[in-house]
Amino acid sequence: xxxxxxxxxxxxxxxxxxxxxxxxxxxxxxxxxxxxxxxxxxxxxxxxxxxxxxxxxxxxxxxxxxxxxxxxxxxxxxxxxxxxxxxxxxxxxxxxxxxxxxxxxxxxxxxxxxxxxxxxxxxxxxxxxxxxxxxxxxxxxxxxxxxxxxxxxxxxxxxxxxxxxxxxxxxxxxxxxxxxxxxxxxxxxxxxxxxxxxxxxxxxxxxxxxxxxxxxxxxxxxxxxxxxxxxxxxxxxxxxxxxxxxxxxxxxxxxxxxxxxxxxxxxxxxxxxxxxxxxxxxxxxxxxxxxxxxxxxxxxxxxxxxxxxxxxxxxxxxxxxxxxxxxxxxxxxxxxxxxxxxxxxxxxxxxxxxxxxxxxxxxxxxxxxxxxxxxxxxxxxxxxxxxxxxxxxxxxxxxxxxxxxxxxxxxxxxxxxxxxxxxxxxxxxxxxxxxxxxxxxxxxxxxxxxxxxxx
Ligand code: PFF
Numbered sequence: 001x002x003x004x005x006x007x008x009x010x011x012x013x014x015x016x017x018x019x020x021x022x023x024x025x026x027x028x029x030x031x032x033x034x035x036x037x038x039x040x041x042x043x044x045x046x047x048x049x050x051x052x053x054x055x056x057x058x059x060x061x062x063x064x065x066x067x068x069x070x071x072x073x074x075x076x077x078x079x080x081x082x083x084x085x086x087x088x089x090x091x092x093x094x095x096x097x098x099x100x101x102x103x104x105x106x107x108x109x110x111x112x113x114x115x116x117x118x119x120x121x122x123x124x125x126x127x128x129x130x131x132x133x134x135x136x137x138x139x140x141x142x143x144x145x146x147x148x149x150x151x152x153x154x155x156x157x158x159x160x161x162x163x164x165x166x167x168x169x170x171x172x173x174x175x176x177x178x179x180x181x182x183x184x185x186x187x188x189x190x191x192x193x194x195x196x197x198x199x200x201x202x203x204x205x206x207x208x209x210x211x212x213x214x215x216x217x218x219x220x221x222x223x224x225x226x227x228x229x230x231x232x233x234x235x236x237x238x239x240x241x242x243x244x245x246x247x248x249x250x251x252x253x254x255x256x257x258x259x260x261x262x263x264x265x266x267x268x269x270x271x272x273x274x275x276x277x278x279x280x281x282x283x284x285x286x287x288x289x290x291x292x293x294x295x296x297x298x299x300x301x302x303x304x305x306x307x308x309x310x311x312x313x314x315x316x317x318x319x320x321x322x323x324x325x326x327x328x329x330x331x332x333x334x335x336x337x338x339x340x341x342x343x344x345x346x347x348x349x350x351x352x353x354x355x356x357x358x359x360x361x362x363x364x365x366x367x368x369x370x371x372x373x374x375x376x377x378x379x380x381x382x383x384x385x386x387x388x389x390x391x392x393x394x395x396x397x398x399x400x401x402x403x404x405x406x407x408x409x410x411x412x413x414x415x416x417x418x419x420x421x422x423x424x425x426x427x428x429x430x431x432x433x434x435x436x437x438x439x440x441x442x443x444x445x446x447x448x449x450x451x452x453x454x455x
Contacts, residue, residue: 010075011170012246018175019251020259023068023243025178025324027264028185030113031232033318034293036268037275039228041286044216045208051222055229056261059444062435063235063397064257066404069416071244072253077335078238081245086407095399096336099238102392103332105384106237108360110329112381114322115154115364116294117315119144124312129298134284137298141291145367155364156357162326163353166334167346170246174327181320188317189267192274195304205277208286209269223451226444227389232264236393236400239328242335254417254428267321274314293318330356394448398441405437 013019040048074081078096086092123129129140144150165173196202230236247253275293278300279286288295297314301307330352337348362370366381375383404413410433415421417429449455 010245012248013175013243014171014248015175016248016251018171018179019247020256021178021182022175022246022324022328023240023256024182024260024263025174026234026239026243026328027232027260027325028182028267029232029321029325030110030117030318031228031325032264032268033271033321034113034290035228036232037272038287038289038292039224040209040272041276041279041292042289043221043224043287044213045286046210046212047214047217048221048225049209050212051217051225052228053265055222055226056233056265058435059226059397059440060229060233060235061257061261062432062440063230063400064233064240064261065254065417065432066400066413066436067235067238067240068244068247068253068257069413070400070404070408071241072247072249072251073412073416075245077245077339078241078332079336079340081241082403086403090407092399092403092407095396095403096238096241098392099236099241099396100333100336102237102388102396103239103329104356104359105388105392106231107326107329107356109363109381109384110322110326111155111158111356111360112151112363112366113290114158114319114326115151116141116144117318117322118158119150119154120294120298120315121312121319124298124308124315127308130302130308130311132282132299132302134282134295134299137295138291140298141294142367148365148368151364151368152361155360158326159353159356159360162323162330163349165323165327166330166349169345170331174331178324178327181324185267185317185320188313188320189270189274192310192314192317193270195310196274196277196300199277199281199300199304201280202277204280205275206273208280209272209276219447219450219453223390223394223447226394226447226451230393230397231389232268233261234325234328236396237388238332238396242332243328250419250422252419252423252425254425254432390451391448394444398444398448401436401440401444405433405441 013022070081070085074084076084078099079093082092082096120129129137131137165177167173234240275296276286279296282296282299284296298311301311304310333352334345334348337343337351338345343351362380363384366379370380378386413433414426414429418425
């Protein structure tokens with residue numbers, strides 16, 4: 001199996017901007033536009049936001065730098081990379097294998113939410129969901145998610161679409177597309193914020209987002225925030241390692257990571273600023289859960305000038321964001337099947353799509369045929385989301401941090417972060433290494449055990 005990796009010629013990202021766009025494209029996704037607003041809404045607003053910020057700095061940032069450094073050093077998929085970088089007979093490659101499992105679980109429910117987004121682009125264009133009556137927009141959403149055939153077909157269409165882009169390859173597919181899409185995303189989001197800020201109760205929405213109330217912060221809320229930090233930055237499962245393996249050797253890893261983190265945060269805040277004023281103005285509950293965006297947004301846009309056009313833009317924007325994230329998620333199994341099992345890239349992509357169409361259907365049918373099918377009291381959609389965000393990604397983060405901090409060591413890490421001494425990143429390397437060795441693993445472990453009520 002492993003011998004294939006040396007025979008394959010690896011192609012990477014070609015330019016510095018391309019690297020930034022692709023990495024940011026992975027980080028920015030429905031995590032920002034769909035998950036972040038509803039989790040912030042459900043967990044009390046600004047207090048949650050603060051915990052999330054801390055988690056990003058102390059956990060997300062170091063793990064992301066670690067992953068990219070490991071990936072670039074090994075220039076291989078996550079499983080082979082750990083094998084190549086760890087001492088003989090130590091099973092660190094299992095982190096890569098767990099990452100592949102996480103990718104399948106996340107993709108199963110994520111592709112369904114992307115399916116709703118794509119369906120909403122079409123519905124927005126046809127005008128069928130434009131209504132100021134929230135019961136109408138609620139009924140429209142419920143009609144979509146409870147229709148098994150529509151849910152499945154939209155999900156499969158999404159998988160084929162993303163698979164098609166992956167077939168174009170890393171440079172011509174992922175890099176070329178994200179370079180065009182990321183600037184578009186920012187422009188659309190800014191436009192929507194400007195509209196939202198002119199609404200009646202904009203101030204109330206902003207207060208909800210920015211005035212902290214710590215009474216809602218429990219151990220499980222902290223775990224949710226940490227899980228969200230991992231999910232939003234696409235770390236803890238080898239995605240960033242995979243992208244790191246396409247990084248150029250002269251790219252500044254820590255600077256790129258900081259930029260991605262900053263821009264990702266900006267997109268989340270802008271999404272919050274676009275959504276919460278609207279939620280308050282039109283009398284929705286901020287804690288409405290996963291349906292928040294799909295029910296509020298149409299109701300909001302139906303009440304403002306040029307609403308239909310703006311709504312089309314909003315869902316196009318969500319689709320754009322989701323595309324970059326989906327590409328990076330699917331790239332993980334594709335490159336593993338390609339490099340470890342010797343399948344050609346097209347075959348590896350096809351296999352991934354077929355496996356996902358099977359596993360993902362358990363999430364697509366969660367609101368219809370499989371409504372009553374529950375494991376541990378959760379539907380497959382909720383279970384896959386819970387297991388990946390609250391267990392696999394944080395656990396992956398702990399082991400990646402431990403690997404760099406205690407196995408790979410400061411010398412290798414410093415060389416990677418300073419590009420073999422070419423960049424003046426010594427201090428950054430030392431601080432991040434300290435976090436990886438002592439702070440991140442302990443912090444995430446305590447949060448996980450407390451959040452899961454294991455002690
Ligand atoms: N970061 C993406 C988002 O916020 O939507 C989701 C994601 C992509 C998670 C890639 C994990 C991953 F590996």
